[in-house]
Amino acid sequence: xxxxxxxxxxxxxxxxxxxxxxxxxxxxxxxxxxxxxxxxxxxxxxxxxxxxxxxxxxxxxxxxxxxxxxxxxxxxxxxxxxxxxxxxxxxxxxxxxxxxxxxxxxxxxxxxxxxxxxxxxxxxxxxxxxxxxxxxxxxxxxxxxxxxxxxxxxxxxxxxxxxxxxxxxxxxxxxx
Numbered sequence: 001x002x003x004x005x006x007x008x009x010x011x012x013x014x015x016x017x018x019x020x021x022x023x024x025x026x027x028x029x030x031x032x033x034x035x036x037x038x039x040x041x042x043x044x045x046x047x048x049x050x051x052x053x054x055x056x057x058x059x060x061x062x063x064x065x066x067x068x069x070x071x072x073x074x075x076x077x078x079x080x081x082x083x084x085x086x087x088x089x090x091x092x093x094x095x096x097x098x099x100x101x102x103x104x105x106x107x108x109x110x111x112x113x114x115x116x117x118x119x120x121x122x123x124x125x126x127x128x129x130x131x132x133x134x135x136x137x138x139x140x141x142x143x144x145x146x147x148x149x150x151x152x153x154x155x156x157x158x159x160x161x162x163x164x165x166x167x168x169x170x171x172x173x174x175x176x
Contacts, residue, residue: 001161003060006036009120009169020044021086024110026075027093029107031057031068032122036064037089048082050075076103085111091120095131104147111120117172123157124165137168
């Protein structure tokens with residue numbers, strides 16, 4: 001996947017802030033989706049790009065000059081060094097979390113009361129060694145609504161290069 005394809009998964013029907021915000025990208029890998037998110041955030045925003053190994057971010061387009069701070073963090077097992085975030089992006093990383101309800105509570109402890117989650121996942125319920133705890137879009141809605149999210153919306157989907165399944169992007173919002 002390239003930057004334009006990642007941007008395409010995040011952009012449809014999405015409302016983006018006009019003021020600077022603070023986000024974390026949990027499980028950022030090379031930073032592809034970190035930079036895709038940066039395309040939409042206003043100047044002065046910060047994204048904490050967190051991964052198990054210190055992220056080796058590939059320099060990609062960052063037209064709004066969003067501050068991207070790499071953070072070495074096992075987001076499942078370790079405490080997070082950030083608080084009062086406006087949003088969290090998880091692109092192909094929620095499927096590593098076995099206890100999703102407990103993890104959603106952990107997410108909420110570092111977010112502002114009104115916040116947004118953006119997820120990119122494989123639309124399957126069948127696990128494998130690379131996607132051990134999958135979360136289909138239908139299952140995502142069943143997980144987020146009881147946790148207090150008012151809306152879970154599918155933003156986009158595209159075929160996966162790793163077989164017959166689709167990759168979807170979704171937004172879950174908590175409003176106060």
